[in-house]
Each structure stands twice: as C-alpha cells, then as structure tokens.
Amino acid sequence: xxxxxxxxxxxxxAVTLAATQFSIAEPTPKELQTVxxxxxxxxxxxxxxxxxxxPVQRVCTETHDKPPVGLEKALEADQLKTIVLPADxxxxxxxxxxxxxxASGTGMTWxxxxxxxxxxSCYNCxxxxxxxxxxxxxxxxxxxxxxxxxHGPDAQKYVYSxxxxxxxxxxxxxxxxxxxxxxxxxxxxxxxxxxVLDPASPVNQ
Amino acid sequence: MRALxxxxxxxxxxxxxxxxxxRADDTTRQEIQKYQRMTxxxxxxxxxxxxxxxxWKAKRGPKNAxxxxxxxxxxxxxxxxxxxxLPRYFKDTGRVQDLExxxxxxxxxxxxxxxxxxxxxxxxxADNPSDMEYLAAYVAGQSRGTKMQVSTKLxxxxxxxxxxxxxxxxxxxxxxxxxxxxxxxxxKRIRMQELPVLSEPAGARGTYTxxxxxxxxxxxxxxxxxxxxxxFRQQRFPEPAYGSEATVALTMFMAVNANGATYxxxxxxx
Numbered sequence: 001x002x003x004x005x006x007x008x009x010x011x012x013x014a015v016t017l018a019a020t021q022f023s024i025a026e027p028t029p030k031e032l033q034t035v036x037x038x039x040x041x042x043x044x045x046x047x048x049x050x051x052x053x054x055p056v057q058r059v060c061t062e063t064h065d066k067p068p069v070g071l072e073k074a075l076e077a078d079q080l081k082t083i084v085l086p087a088d089x090x091x092x093x094x095x096x097x098x099x100x101x102x103a104s105g106t107g108m109t110w111x112x113x114x115x116x117x118x119x120x121s122c123y124n125c126x127x128x129x130x131x132x133x134x135x136x137x138x139x140x141x142x143x144x145x146x147x148x149x150x151h152g153p154d155a156q157k158y159v160y161s162x163x164x165x166x167x168x169x170x171x172x173x174x175x176x177x178x179x180x181x182x183x184x185x186x187x188x189x190x191x192x193x194x195x196v197l198d199p200a201s202p203v204n205q
Numbered sequence: 206m207r208a209l210x211x212x213x214x215x216x217x218x219x220x221x222x223x224x225x226x227x228r229a230d231d232t233t234r235q236e237i238q239k240y241q242r243m244t245x246x247x248x249x250x251x252x253x254x255x256x257x258x259x260x261w262k263a264k265r266g267p268k269n270a271x272x273x274x275x276x277x278x279x280x281x282x283x284x285x286x287x288x289x290x291l292p293r294y295f296k297d298t299g300r301v302q303d304l305e306x307x308x309x310x311x312x313x314x315x316x317x318x319x320x321x322x323x324x325x326x327x328x329x330x331a332d333n334p335s336d337m338e339y340l341a342a343y344v345a346g347q348s349r350g351t352k353m354q355v356s357t358k359l360x361x362x363x364x365x366x367x368x369x370x371x372x373x374x375x376x377x378x379x380x381x382x383x384x385x386x387x388x389x390x391x392x393k394r395i396r397m398q399e400l401p402v403l404s405e406p407a408g409a410r411g412t413y414t415x416x417x418x419x420x421x422x423x424x425x426x427x428x429x430x431x432x433x434x435x436x437f438r439q440q441r442f443p444e445p446a447y448g449s450e451a452t453v454a455l456t457m458f459m460a461v462n463a464n465g466a467t468y469x470x471x472x473x474x475x
Contacts, residue, residue: 025363032371039449046443050378057376061383064374108379108441124395136395138387167381176380183379 044110065172079168091156098195129202146197146204248473253426257343266316275311288348289468292457294361301365303456306448331424341428348468355460369458379441409462415472
C-alpha cells in the first residue's frame with residue numbers, strides 16, 4: 001500500500017465516521033445555542049442561564065444518558081464534593097413535615113415566586129406511602145425503603161446525600177439535584193430523609 | 206353564541222365535577238381509561254370549532270378582511286386536510302411554520318394586524334378563550350380523518366426536524382430535565398398521568414393526532430404551542446417565544462414521528 005492510498009483510506013474512514021455520527025441537517029452545538037438564546041426569554045425566576053448546560057447536563061445529553069464509565073465516575077466524584085451535610089450532624093428531621101414536602105410539586109418554575117417554599121415533587125416520580133395511590137413511576141418505588149435498609153447513620157447519609165445531589169450516585173439519573181440546585185433547604189432534606197427512613201413514617205408501615 | 210357559550214360551560218362544569226369524583230374515588234388505570242372514554246364521548250370541542258369557523262370568515266383587522274384566503278400550505282383558502290401536513294416550509298416567509306405561526310402570518314398579511322397584536326393574547330382562559338384557540342380548533346378539526354403526512358423532503362424541513370430532535374433530548378434547567386426525561390421511556394407516569402414516548406411513532410401517533418385538546422380539568426381548549434410552553438415551564442426552563450423556531454421544530458419532530466397515523470383531533474384531555 002502506497003502512502004497515498006493510506007491517506008485516502010483514512011480520509012474515507014473519517015468521512016464515513018462523520019456521516020454515521022452526524023446527519024448533515026443536524027444543528028451544530030453552536031447553532032443550537034444560538035436558537036436557545038434567541039427563542040427563549042427570561043421569565044420570573046427562570047433566567048436565561050438555565051438554558052446553558054453544566055458538564056453533567058452536557059455529557060448526559062451528548063451520550064444519551066450513557067456516558068463512558070471513566071468519565072461517569074470522574075463526574076460523579078465531582079458531584080459528590082458538592083454535597084453539604086448538616087453541620088449539626090442531624091440528618092433525620094420530622095417525617096410529618098417530610099410528607100407534605102414529598103407531595104408538593106411546586107417550585108422553581110417561572111410562575112413560582114422565588115422566595116416561596118418549594119416542594120420536593122417526590123410523588124411525581126416515586127411511590128412512597130402505600131396510603132397514597134397517586135404516585136409516578138419515573139423513579140423506583142421507595143415504599144418500605146427504611147424497613148429494608150434500616151435507618152442507621154449510613155442509610156441516613158445515603159438518603160440525605162441522594163436527595164441533595166442524585167447525580168453523585170448515578171450521573172445521568174433523571175432525579176433533580178434538590179439541594180445542589182437550591183430547590184430544598186437543609187431542613188427540608190432532613191424532613192424528607194425522615195419520611196423515607198423513620199420507622200414511624202407511613203412509607204415504612 | 207352566548208347560548209352556545211353557556212352550554213359549553215354547563216357541559217364543561219359537569220365534566221369537571223365528574224373528573225373530581227372519579228379522581229377521588231377511583232385511582233386505578235382502568236378507571237382513568239373509563240373516564241377518558243366518557244369525556245371523549247361528550248366533549249365540547251365542536252363548539253370551539255364552530256366558533257373558530259365564524260372567526261375564520263369574519264372580516265377583521267385594519268384591512269377589514271377575513272382569513273378565507275389564508276394559505277396553510279395547500280393553496281389559499283384550503284383548510285381541509287391542511288393541519289395533517291403541518292408544519293411545512295413556506296416560500297413566502299422562508300420559514301418552516303406550524304399552524305399557529307402560520308395563522309399569525311395570515312393575520313398580519315391578510316388582516317393587517319401587527320405581529321405583536323396577533324400574538325398579544327394567544328393563551329386564553331376558561332372564561333375567555335383566545336381567538337387563536339378557536340381558530341386552531343377549527344383548522345385542526347378540518348383534518349379529522351386525514352392521514353398525517355408531514356414532509357421532511359425540503360432541506361429546511363429536514364433541518365427543522367433535526368433541530369426538534371436535538372431540543373427534545375437537550376438536558377438543562379434547574380432540574381436537569383429534557384423532554385425525554387418524561388417522554389423518553391415506555392410505560393412511565395407522573396402521578397397518575399401516563400406519559401407517551403414522543404420520540405417514537407407509537408407514542409407520537411396517539412398523542413399528536415389528538416392535539417389541540419380540550420382539557421376537562423380546566424374547561425379549556427389548549428393548543429400545541431401552549432402544550433410545549435407548559436412543558437418547558439415544568440422543565441424549569443425560561444419561556445420559549447410563541448411560534449418560535451424552537452417550538453416549531455419540536456412540533457415538527459413530534460408531527461413527523463406521528464406520520465402515517467390518522468388525525469383524530471381536537472381531542473379531550475384530563
């Protein structure tokens with residue numbers, strides 16, 4: 001094989017790869033950004049920075065939620081560092097307050113007041129108390145979670161952290177980063193942790 | 206028309222009450238489906254279509270003209286079957302347009318409204334629906350029974366479809382959601398609401414062919430532009446502009462995915 005044919009074959013491979021990965025009509029990342037910044041406008045608390053992706057959102061979008069393992073682990077480690085555990089080391093709050101937070105789906109939209117108390121939207125995606133039949137199925141059922149996992153320090157730390165930043169445990173999870181995004185307060189996450197783990201909570205009855 | 210509006214409210218009220226009762230007592234999937242059958246059998250959608258037909262023919266705007274010469278893609282004045290072929294590329298505007306953005310074009314060119322006037326109040330409420338909602342119901346209803354045939358033959362149409370697909374899977378916002386977060390996996394629900402997978406023909410066909418839709422819970426007819434707008438609100442995004450390239454592209458993506466299905470709207474929603 002001459003040098004020229006080698007170059008030609010590499011050229012052909014590159015063209016084939018480009019053709020399989022990108023359809024010609026597909027917008028480039030830059031074009032997509034132009035469309036987003038031109039066609040969306042800030043409204044209420046939903047400012048334009050929300051259309052810009054952070055590394056987690058970008059990697060998950062580009063890989064259709066299946067990032068390469070190395071990158072996934074590295075970004076999960078970064079996300080783990082964002083989690084702020086309560087200074088008083090008390091991770092379980094009041095499950096009764098937690099139940100109300102789990103049921104409320106308000107917060108963070110352009111209609112919601114920025115200083116209003118947000119909900120956790122938990123029931124939108126998870127089954128929790130067996131007494132609440134209106135639950136979503138995008139996330140796994142958490143009914144009996146505390147009964148299965150116990151409510152010791154490890155379980156508490158895991159549940160609190162998972163609610164605070166779900167992406168630290170499963171990078172492309174569909175679950176919002178409730179603490180990291182500023183949706184829920186420390187006390188609210190404590191109350192939700194109790195709702196999931198407390199033996200007295202209806203979730204564990 | 207007042208009598209007509211009164212009966213709409215009565216029917217809507219009865220349905221809303223039925224909705225509450227059904228929700229309170231029965232929560233199983235079967236009961237939801239039963240309720241959906243019940244509501245689709247006695248939907249007030251036709252009253253919206255009638256009002257829309259009147260508006261279509263009414264002489265309005267600075268030019269005191271009707272919309273009867275509006276070209277929805279099948280020639281001036283052809284309404285029958287037009288919705289099943291939208292969105293599509295329009296030479297006169299040089300844009301791919303959905304029904305609603307095209308109606309805005311006709312209101313400006315034929316009737317002489319400014320674009321700001323034509324889009325001032327596009328989303329109405331139960332007491333006072335918008336002109337756009339009436340018009341969308343009328344035009345869409347004229348495609349009932351027509352097979353969805355949205356073209357991606359022209360480069361502009363293909364590009365719009367691809368842009369829609371990109372936007373559909375674009376994760377961002379406070380909660381990291383894309384459209385696919387809710388509409389990307391088979392058999393999922395938010396609370397009791399089943400979620401169609403709109404990136405696949407099976408899900409897109411059943412859903413796209415029943416929008417615009419009369420929402421029993423709010424006694425209002427809602428358009429596709431509204432549907433997309435409210436999805437982005439729930440995604441915690443900023444607001445997309447009405448009839449923008451982004452929202453038309455998403456409509457295009459879903460419409461093409463629904464190709465081959467028979468248009469059966471405006472439908473009835475929860």
